[in-house]
Amino acid sequence: MASISDRLPLNIAGRFFVDSSCIDCDQCRTEAPDFFARDAENGTSYVTRQPVTPEDIELVQQAAANCATASIGDETAG
Numbered sequence: 568m569a570s571i572s573d574r575l576p577l578n579i580a581g582r583f584f585v586d587s588s589c590i591d592c593d594q595c596r597t598e599a600p601d602f603f604a605r606d607a608e609n610g611t612s613y614v615t616r617q618p619v620t621p622e623d624i625e626l627v628q629q630a631a632a633n634c635a636t637a638s639i640g641d642e643t644a645g
């Protein structure tokens with residue numbers, strides 16, 4: 568489970584974030600390219616835009632569910 572204390576600084580402010588356990592596998596960027604980008608310097612992904620519509624929120628939640636290292640967090644999740 569992603570940790571807020573390990574939230575990467577490049578993530579845009581808001582609900583969803585990538586933490587430092589990201590292994591740069593590219594899955595979230597492929598699945599939801601409007602919301603994730605690659606930090607080439609550090610070899611991680613980060614959230615570039617927070618989803619607003621229910622469809623986009625579901626897309627990001629799905630990307631989070633598919634992240635093998637559970638590196639995508641949701642601050643509103645219990």
Ligand code: SF4
Pocket residue numbers: 585588589590591592593594595596611612633634635636637638639
């Ligand atoms: S799917 Fe997970 S491990 Fe892969 S790049 Fe995205 S956040 Fe990192």
